[in-house]
Amino acid sequence: MARLLDVKEYKVYYQTLKGQIRAVDGVNFFVNADEVFGVAGESGCGKSTLGNSLIYLKAPMRYAGGNVILDGMEISRLPDEIMKKMRFEKISIIPQFAMDAMSPTKKIKNIVVDLVREHDKKMSEKDIIDLAIKRFKMVGLSENVMNMYSIELSGGMKQRVVMVISTLLNPRLLIADEITSALDVSSQKFSVEMLDEFKEKKFVSSVIFITHDISVLYQIADRIMIMYAGHVVEIGNTEDIVSKPLHPYTKLLISSLPKMGVQFSQNRLTGIPGYPPNLLNPPTGCRFYDRCPLRIDPQKCKNEIPPLVEYMPGRYIACWAYTKGNDKNG
Ligand SMILES: Nc1ncnc2c1ncn2[C@@H]1O[C@H](COP(=O)(O)OP(=O)(O)O)[C@@H](O)[C@H]1O
Ligand SMILES: [Mg+2]
Numbered sequence: 324m325a326r327l328l329d330v331k332e333y334k335v336y337y338q339t340l341k342g343q344i345r346a347v348d349g350v351n352f353f354v355n356a357d358e359v360f361g362v363a364g365e366s367g368c369g370k371s372t373l374g375n376s377l378i379y380l381k382a383p384m385r386y387a388g389g390n391v392i393l394d395g396m397e398i399s400r401l402p403d404e405i406m407k408k409m410r411f412e413k414i415s416i417i418p419q420f421a422m423d424a425m426s427p428t429k430k431i432k433n434i435v436v437d438l439v440r441e442h443d444k445k446m447s448e449k450d451i452i453d454l455a456i457k458r459f460k461m462v463g464l465s466e467n468v469m470n471m472y473s474i475e476l477s478g479g480m481k482q483r484v485v486m487v488i489s490t491l492l493n494p495r496l497l498i499a500d501e502i503t504s505a506l507d508v509s510s511q512k513f514s515v516e517m518l519d520e521f522k523e524k525k526f527v528s529s530v531i532f533i534t535h536d537i538s539v540l541y542q543i544a545d546r547i548m549i550m551y552a553g554h555v556v557e558i559g560n561t562e563d564i565v566s567k568p569l570h571p572y573t574k575l576l577i578s579s580l581p582k583m584g585v586q587f588s589q590n591r592l593t594g595i596p597g598y599p600p601n602l603l604n605p606p607t608g609c610r611f612y613d614r615c616p617l618r619i620d621p622q623k624c625k626n627e628i629p630p631l632v633e634y635m636p637g638r639y640i641a642c643w644a645y646t647k648g649n650d651k652n653g
Contacts, residue, residue, distance in 0.1 A: 327496055327529045328354040333389035333399065335369075335376040344602045346372040348553035349389065351631050352639075354496065354529050357522070361544030361561065362533045363576070365599060368550040370533045371419050374498040378406075378416045394495060411442040415494035419501040419533075422481040425473040432469040435488055443492060451491070458487040458526075462517055479510035486517060490526045497527040503539050515543045538580055541565055546637075549573050552599045552610035555631055558639040569634065570642050571617045609643070619644040 330352050337344040346369040354360045362370050372384065377398075380386055391399040393414060398406065418424070425434060435455045436448050456466045462483045473481060482502060490497060499518065503511040521527050532544055540547050540561060547564045549557045549572065557570040568577045575595045597614040600606055608626045609615070618624050620643050631641040 325356040326353045327356045329392040331390040333391060334387035335372055336385055336387045337383045338385055342603050345553050345605055346602055350555045352548050352558055356528055358545040359530045359532050359543050361540035361547040363537045363540055364550035366535055369553045371500055374500045374533050411492045413494055414496045415489045416498040417485055417489045417502050421485045427474050431471055431484055438488055439491055478506055482514055490521055493526050495528045498531045500533045553602055554610055556641050570640050571615050572611050617644055
């Protein structure tokens with residue numbers, strides 16, 4: 324399968340007065356063409372930092388290492404003027420809280436036109452409006468929406484507007500950050516169906532779907548990546564991750580989910596005791612060490628970062644229990 328995005332040892336830190344916050348700290352993953360790649364993990368694990376950094380790397384965020392290759396091109400350190408041309412056209416994002424960020428004093432029409440014109444000077448205002456109306460109709464919004472203000476729209480309608488705007492120029496890769504989190508169940512379902520349809524119609528090729536809610540990923544993602552405290556802990560096919568999680572953290576995450584079409588050994592929410600580490604001064608070894616029920620080799624777990632290894636074809640795990648010699652204890 325062709326890879327659209329390849330991310331290697333990628334690090335993104337926040338420069339603060341107290342020091343560096345190591346929000347994304349050496350992550351490795353790839354996204355295939357035409358897939359929905361889910362990214363999940365507890366709040367604060369670096370999901371939004373990862374997504375945002377691929378598009379707008381601005382202070383206090385800073386590049387701290389590694390590579391990001393999109394469609395064969397290294398994009399991690401491109402000057403902003405060049406990156407600006409790629410946004411919307413090659414890679415686009417629906418940022419977390421995008422719905423709230425829509426200007427309350429501009430009509431939707433002007434929001435659409437201004438956003439697209441900022442990146443694409445060639446398209447005329449009329450072309451942008453015509454295209455937007457066509458897409459709005461596809462998602463069940465009438466063209467009257469163009470003359471409305473965002474405060475006049477329901478949450479579900481706003482989400483559709485945001486989704487249409489971010490995919491208007493048919494980007495290869497769309498990053499969708501918590502787009503279902505603020506919505507009721509039926510609007511969530513609609514958003515997920517819309518994304519599917521946009522993929523089918525080739526408005527987008529691949530989607531990085533970020534959420535703290537794995538049960539949403541079960542409906543939409545081909546593969547899932549689990550993050551913990553700025554690291555990747557596990558990557559695999561959705562079905563495998565959900566029905567047979569391997570990393571101790573993934574196991575706890577999955578067991579804390581209410582039942583969703585898959586029979587789990589425990590149906591109640593168990594939660595995960597403890598808190599993720601402070602990313603200002605993270606532990607030297609495995610970041611899950613403090614909360615890990617397994618600790619296969621305590622000295623090693625505490626002191627050495629487990630590498631992400633391909634434990635089985637297509638299944639990547641970063642845990643000392645799954646590296647050579649220790650793999651009986653999954
Ligand atoms: N603008 C910022 N300045 C400093 N630290 C930040 C900023 N934004 C996020 N962080 C920190 O980076 C870490 C990752 O945050 P984030 O990427 O938002 O996580 P997630 O999206 O998984 O909830 C957290 O420790 C958070 O406090
Ligand atoms: Mg976030």
